[in-house]
Amino acid sequence: MDAVTRAAAVYLFLVLILRIAGKRTLHQVTTFDIVLLLVISEATQQALLGEDFSITAAFLVITTLVGIDIVMSFLGNRWRLVDHILGSRPELIVDHGTVLKDRLHRHRMEESEILEAARELQGLERLADIKFAVLERSGSITIIPEDGN
Amino acid sequence: MEQQQAHELELEESPRFAQREALAERLGWLVMAAVVVAAALGLFANGPLSHRTVASDEVSLRYQRFGRSQGRTTLEVEAPAGAAIDGKIEVWVAQQFLESYEVEEVRPEPEATSTSNGGVVFSFALDGDDTALKATLTLRPEQTGRHRGAVAVASGRPATFTQFVYP
Numbered sequence A: 001m002d003a004v005t006r007a008a009a010v011y012l013f014l015v016l017i018l019r020i021a022g023k024r025t026l027h028q029v030t031t032f033d034i035v036l037l038l039v040i041s042e043a044t045q046q047a048l049l050g051e052d053f054s055i056t057a058a059f060l061v062i063t064t065l066v067g068i069d070i071v072m073s074f075l076g077n078r079w080r081l082v083d084h085i086l087g088s089r090p091e092l093i094v095d096h097g098t099v100l101k102d103r104l105h106r107h108r109m110e111e112s113e114i115l116e117a118a119r120e121l122q123g124l125e126r127l128a129d130i131k132f133a134v135l136e137r138s139g140s141i142t143i144i145p146e147d148g149n
Numbered sequence B: 001m002e003q004q005q006a007h008e009l010e011l012e013e014s015p016r017f018a019q020r021e022a023l024a025e026r027l028g029w030l031v032m033a034a035v036v037v038a039a040a041l042g043l044f045a046n047g048p049l050s051h052r053t054v055a056s057d058e059v060s061l062r063y064q065r066f067g068r069s070q071g072r073t074t075l076e077v078e079a080p081a082g083a084a085i086d087g088k089i090e091v092w093v094a095q096q097f098l099e100s101y102e103v104e105e106v107r108p109e110p111e112a113t114s115t116s117n118g119g120v121v122f123s124f125a126l127d128g129d130d131t132a133l134k135a136t137l138t139l140r141p142e143q144t145g146r147h148r149g150a151v152a153v154a155s156g157r158p159a160t161f162t163q164f165v166y167p
Helices: A002-021 A031-049 A055-078 A080-087 A101-106 A111-122 B015-041
Strands: A091-095 A130-135 A141-145 B051-056 B059-064 B066-068 B073-079 B088-094 B101-107 B112-116 B119-125 B133-141 B145-153 B159-166
Touching (some): A002 A055, A055 A080, A091 A101, A101 B015, A111 A130, B051 B159, B059 B145, B059 B159, B073 B088, B073 B145, B119 B133
Antiparallel strands (some): A091 A130, B051 B059, B059 B073, B101 B133, B145 B159
């Protein structure tokens, strides 16, 4: 009982806080993001198990977490709105070489991040070579090169 | 699905959703800031908003209004030397309150512990006649919710208090 409520509370809290933080915040852009992620998981672990280090407690916690995740995916599948609230929607950030500045600003992103993704994924050199760039639901950037590249 | 962009990219995007998402995000930041400030002030235990002192007859008690389950909280009991009988001061703590807590440490070490009148009595020996008692009970909250407590010295009226324990 205790382990199940703990796991459910932690799951809901994490969904909420990660959505508030925004897509890019913990997207491992810098080394520090990864460190932050590790620290968060450490703090979470304490809350999940408390002082109960039994295998049963671990099983219950894992089962609850995965179970809620499955339920959420069912709900998201049934109602698209739920899916969007939990996992956001993709957003166009470059349209035929033009950066959509207000959208970048909203996600606290810089042009250089788009160029970085363009170099990494497509070997592109300039913004003009980008046909579309999309900020995906995961927070990663995908690039579609201009025709002829 | 809204399809407003005049490009050939098939994308499940929606400016309206993106705007609402951004708004919700910013509201969330405000809530986060409020929580951090409240925590610094002691709304979640350990801060100026949390520490309180009550007094009744010969007992003065410093406690916390808020506690956290499985955390630590202290009751600081003070009694003047005049409350001593035969060089001993007896501190009574309501049993009902202690049932929700685990007593981790009592300092100074009581000479004897007994139960009476629906409470636990800690008996402290005093060195000299003019020494006041300053005892600290370190407790670990085991149950969440609001707990009513009472502490008395000798046969005086008890000082009452409540503590809210967060999960």
